[in-house]
Amino acid sequence: GDSVTQMEGPVTLSEEAFLTINCTYTATGYPSLFWYVQYPGEGLQLLLKATKADDKGSNKGFEATYRKETTSFHLEKGSVQVSDSAVYFCALSHNTDKLIFGTGTRLQVFP
Amino acid sequence: GAVVSQHPSRVICKSGTSVKIECRSLDFQATTMFWYRQFPKQSLMLMATSNEGSKATYEQGVEKDKFLINHASLTLSTLTVTSAHPEDSSFYICSARTGGLHEQFFGPGTRLTVL
Numbered sequence: 001g002d003s004v005t006q007m008e009g010p011v012t013l014s015e016e017a018f019l020t021i022n023c024t025y026t027a028t029g030y031p032s033l034f035w036y037v038q039y040p041g042e043g044l045q046l047l048l049k050a051t052k053a054d055d056k057g058s059n060k061g062f063e064a065t066y067r068k069e070t071t072s073f074h075l076e077k078g079s080v081q082v083s084d085s086a087v088y089f090c091a092l093s094h095n096t097d098k099l100i101f102g103t104g105t106r107l108q109v110f111p
Numbered sequence: 112g113a114v115v116s117q118h119p120s121r122v123i124c125k126s127g128t129s130v131k132i133e134c135r136s137l138d139f140q141a142t143t144m145f146w147y148r149q150f151p152k153q154s155l156m157l158m159a160t161s162n163e164g165s166k167a168t169y170e171q172g173v174e175k176d177k178f179l180i181n182h183a184s185l186t187l188s189t190l191t192v193t194s195a196h197p198e199d200s201s202f203y204i205c206s207a208r209t210g211g212l213h214e215q216f217f218g219p220g221t222r223l224t225v226l
Contacts, residue, residue: 004154036217038217041219042219043115043117043204043206043216043217043218043219043220044204044206044217045217046214089154089155097143097145097160097208097215098157098160099155099157099215100154101154101155101156102154103152103153103154104154
């Protein structure tokens with residue numbers, strides 16, 4: 001069945017460092033891909049998404065490109081801030097209601 | 112933005128008792144609500160999908176008689192864990208979406224501990 005694999009955390013970075021969180025997926029067809037973020041004490045929020053191959057989703061300085069050839073959707077940010085500290089979830093969906101999530105990666109950014 | 116709340120945020124109960132968790136959409140009408148479960152260091156797993164006024168659709172392996180879902184209004188869904196046991200201890204998360212939109216809006220989750 002479909003699945004999403006994320007790098008294990010926590011990822012610990014200093015402020016202004018470059019961030020990459022790896023995400024790969026296994027799926028039939030052409031799913032939509034998502035990154036969700038969960039700040040402490042809050043619900044998951046959609047960070048960005050891409051619906052077809054080579055699409056780039058971007059929001060709040062974060063980017064991820066839908067790579068069909070490598071079945072990946074890695075999350076990147078050029079310069080992280082302390083306020084980016086959160087748990088990040090990669091997910092896929094076949095345009096139905098069912099979201100399939102990865103295990104989440106905790107990011108800790110220190111000043 | 113769309114806000115979804117859950118109540119309670121934490122609950123501790125004795126084995127054999129039932130626990131009800133509420134999920135509310137605060138500023139929109141949720142035609143569809145979803146219930147997820149998350150074990151430590153594991154991904155969110157969809158338990159069931161409920162549409163307002165109809166029976167919930169449960170994912171394979173989820174006991175519908177144990178996890179009772181009611182979606183009686185466009186702003187409220189409840190999950191009742193019946194005869195809870197320690198293995199039911201987990202983090203339960205709901206989400207909601209309104210008709211015509213695929214984006215789900217998530218609640219902050221409820222941590223259930225069964226002693």
